[in-house]
Amino acid sequence: MSLLQVTNLTKKFGKFTALDGVNLEVNSGEIFGFIGPNGAGKSTTIRVLLGILKATEGEVKIFGKDAWNDAVEIHKRVAYVPGDVNLWPNLTGGEVIDLFVKLRGGNNKSKREELIKKFDLDPTKKCRTYSKGNRQKVALIAAFSSDADLYILDEPTSGLDPLMEKIFQECVIEVKKEGKSVLLSSHILSEVEKLCDRVGIIREGRIIESGSLTELRHLTRTQMLVQTKEPVNLKELKGIHEIEETEQGLSFQVDTEELDNAIKHISQFGVLKLESSPPTLEDLFMRHYEGTEKAHDTGVGGGK
Amino acid sequence: MAKNLIAKTGHLTRFILRLDSIKIPLWLVGLTFFTLIVPPAFVGLFDSQQERDAMAETMANPAMTAMVGPGDLGNYTIGAMTAHQMLLMTAVVAGLMGILLVCRHTRADEEDGRVEMVRSLPVGRLAYLNATIITLVFASIALAAINAFGLYALGIESMDFEGSLLYGIALGATTLFFGGVAAVFAQLSDSSRGTTGYSIAILLVAYLFRAITDVSYEALSWISPLAWVTKAEVYSTNNWWPILLMIGASIVLFIIANYLNSIRDLESGFLPAKPGKRYASAFLQSPTGLALRLQRTGIISWAIGMYVLGASYGSVFGDLESFFEGNEMLGQMLNGDDDVSLVEQFIPMLMIVISLLATIPPIMAINKLRGEEKKGRLDHLLGRAVSRTHLMGSYLAISVVNGFVMLSLAAIGLWSAGAAVMEEGLQFGMIYGAAMAYYPAMLVMIGIVVFMIGFIPKATSFIWLYVLYSFFVLYLGGLFQFSEWIGKISPFGHVPQAPIEEFTWGPLIVLSALAIVLMIVGFIGFNKRDIESS
Structure with missing residues (x-):
């Protein structure tokens, strides 16, 4: 059952088209990874989902309700963590958490304390003194102490250290176990790979690829390292890339659909050693951006 | 060493x-x-x-x-x-x-x-x-x-x-x-x-x-x-x-x-930093409570300032006659009329200054909504179960009450100090009424800001130019003998100058209605537009 459905969403800021016919679907009980470089339109999409921006065209439904018109009703069941957490400098973290939980409705005091302990946050400090990571912790604690049905998380770990990242992942897995859904926008591909059931890749305002990780893997290449008795000639084969002679042997990448042919071919030369690494999301991601200009910076994209 | x-x-x-x-x-x-x-x-x-x-x-x-x-x-x-x-x-x-x-x-x-x-x-x-x-x-x-x-x-x-x-x-x-x-x-x-x-x-x-x-x-x-x-x-x-x-x-x-x-380490101090609150008070846990909390210090300071301003004007009432005697230039700024006392002639000019100054804090209060938007902090509220009407309503309510309190405090200050120094005393009703007559004009200014936040958010700070214009034209208008329409461009120019002019309800009702229309239209605009990102 689909919990969130975006159909043909277009968002324009004046003449600039930020989102161009985006289609997305998040099903009940799944974790959906939303990946793309800065300025691709991740945050813009999420802000439309939350009814903070108004769609120029297209339909956005959450829980079967319209994201713009029924925003308040929808938000009672949504927990959101923005990418850039700006807090009020003269309130304490504890005060902000309480305020956020209260504004969404519902209350879970024991969960709050547990999470504050887990994330190792001092709630008595003013937000002014918090680092980026600590501000993110405040938003995460507020989000996970509420009983939501859908969690919308916009690059929630960009300021967290690896230890806290792990705790964050535990929290996500826990809500998944409870049958909740998560929309996770991220830069950190290993995280998306570990957590997500399905991913959508956005680039320049369009979804260029979406599906389960297994579905997408056919688009990727496998990294191979072989040592053979006789020198191998790979030149005539299709789908072989980045051939390189190394001390350990011959290193190359092979398209997933040509894997069978490649192995058959190599086996004729007397294989001494064969190492392969599975296609990672990293490769998948990089392949989609090959040839395009490099992503500008590593911060969270606030681009319109 | x-x-x-x-x-x-x-x-x-x-x-x-x-x-x-x-x-x-x-x-x-x-x-x-x-x-x-x-x-x-x-x-x-x-x-x-x-x-x-x-x-x-x-x-x-x-x-x-x-x-x-x-x-x-x-x-x-x-x-x-x-x-x-x-x-x-x-x-x-x-x-x-x-x-x-x-x-x-x-x-x-x-x-x-x-x-x-x-x-x-x-x-x-x-x-x-x-x-x-x-x-x-x-x-x-x-x-x-x-x-x-x-x-x-x-x-x-x-x-x-x-x-x-x-x-x-x-x-x-x-x-x-x-x-x-x-x-x-x-x-x-x-x-x-x-x-x-x-x-x-x-x-x-x-x-x-x-x-x-x-x-x-x-x-x-x-x-x-x-x-x-x-x-x-x-x-x-x-x-x-x-x-x-x-x-x-x-x-x-x-x-x-x-x-x-x-003798100290870098980034340490001698005064103990006291820890803040671990939990939010019940008061803080609503959009209105938050908005009020964020402006608390400012509102209190302005409130004291307005009372002191009123009181300091009031304190000169006792010697006003001798002060104006023979000073032609200051006399020119007042509307000369022998039937009313000098204090009463002086009051309209004071009221313009007081009411325009008292307009600053409510405008700051409503502008805060825009400030919060620019800092990207409205997302936290709108991303939760808070409607835009509720959010803007909170800031507007604070602004409207704020203006009323500021104007009242200045009037009370003026009256209390004035009554203390004048031999014949001062009527509270007259002073308070003259001040409150400016309240609808103040509401129009607030309404304009609401309208701008709704439709032309980037232009919101231009309201200060309008406040400055009103001050310049109305306070110095008498001195420079401007023609009347220049003052009428400001809502403050339409307020009957009690007690020297006859008090009429007409302009006040029109101003109030205008303010309400501006506010309603502003709400519609705010409900329709994108919230800016930081």
Whole structure:
């Protein structure tokens, strides 16, 4: 059952088209990874989902309700963590958490304390003194102490250290176990790979690829390292890339659909050693951006 | 060893001077401007000694003494008048300049980690503090010199060179002293907010203590450094000792700051940082509660300010007759009419000033919504179960109530002080009614901001130009004899000027209706548009 459905969403800021016919679907009980470089339109999409921006065209439904018109009703069941957490400098973290939980409705005091302990946050400090990571912790604690049905998380770990990242992942897995859904926008591909059931890749305002990780893997290449008795000639084969002679042997990448042919071919030369690494999301991601200009910076994209 | 502590102070001083190469000159120009425009204006307004004596008589009341300090009222020359009415107030602002300058380059730079980077270079541990102090000294000397020579250059008879020099140095010494106070608090407190907060608190306490003791028991006022400024008796006896005392005290403060800095760790303080609240109070847990909490300090300060403003106007009511007697220029600003008393003629002009000043806090309150949007903090609320109408409604409610309270407090202040000094008393209803007549006009201004936030959010700050226009046209309109329509462009120009004009409901109802329409349209716009990202 689909919990969130975006159909043909277009968002324009004046003449600039930020989102161009985006289609997305998040099903009940799944974790959906939303990946793309800065300025691709991740945050813009999420802000439309939350009814903070108004769609120029297209339909956005959450829980079967319209994201713009029924925003308040929808938000009672949504927990959101923005990418850039700006807090009020003269309130304490504890005060902000309480305020956020209260504004969404519902209350879970024991969960709050547990999470504050887990994330190792001092709630008595003013937000002014918090680092980026600590501000993110405040938003995460507020989000996970509420009983939501859908969690919308916009690059929630960009300021967290690896230890806290792990705790964050535990929290996500826990809500998944409870049958909740998560929309996770991220830069950190290993995280998306570990957590997500399905991913959508956005680039320049369009979804260029979406599906389960297994579905997408056919688009990727496998990294191979072989040592053979006789020198191998790979030149005539299709789908072989980045051939390189190394001390350990011959290193190359092979398209997933040509894997069978490649192995058959190599086996004729007397294989001494064969190492392969599975296609990672990293490769998948990089392949989609090959040839395009490099992503500008590593911060969270606030681009319109 | 000692040399190592201050290594590269010279380099850092040049660096800080460059960082402040715009800010310090702006402060100096602003402060000097207000010092230099006043004496020529006094020459124009109070031509003869007789007029000046009338002014002296008006000033001879406790409220005025509390506000501007004692003056040489027996020999009220233009110079004595300037020193009496201007010097203390300007000195307070000069002190503020010193506080902000020092805080900016001590605790604020330290808090943001810039001092750490500087410390990692081959510079002395006390170099940055002393570079800041040297910058402060330069700024103080510049302030003193520009004002001293500027005042002398005006060529006014009663403003001799010695007096002008003392006037300038009094200002410079105040900057130095309160800069020194901030330098000490920068060591004691562990945040820049604390440093500025404590230093400004000292400035205010010094002012208030001086105000109370000047009125009650003048000898005690020696305790307040700000009283030393008035005790210099500039342009009358020219007493240098209090100012030398001030400079000496500043040096002591600098030494204390250096000592404290040398015995503490970077980024630590001596005053304990008290932990904040672990839980939000029930009050905070709503959009309205949050909005109110964010503006709390500002609202309270404005409320006190409005009451004091009203009271200080009211305190001159007792001597108003003698003040206006024979002063043609001021008389021109009032609508001459012999049937009503001078106080009643004076009230409409006061009300314009009061109501326009009282409009500033409610506009700030509603503008806060836009400010929060620009900082990207509305997303937190709108991303939860808070509707846009609820959110804007919270800010509007605060703004509307705020305006009502500000106007009321000013009116109550005016009445209470006025009734106390006038022999025949003052009718509360008349004063309060005259003030409240401006409330619908104030609502129109708030309505315009709501409308702009709804439709042209980027233009929201243009409201201040409109406030300024209203002030200029209506306050000075009488003096320049503007044609009537120029005043009618402002909503404040449509308010019946009770008690001299007959009070009519018509314009007030129209203004209120206009305000409501603007607000409704603004809500519709806010509900339809995108929220900006930070």
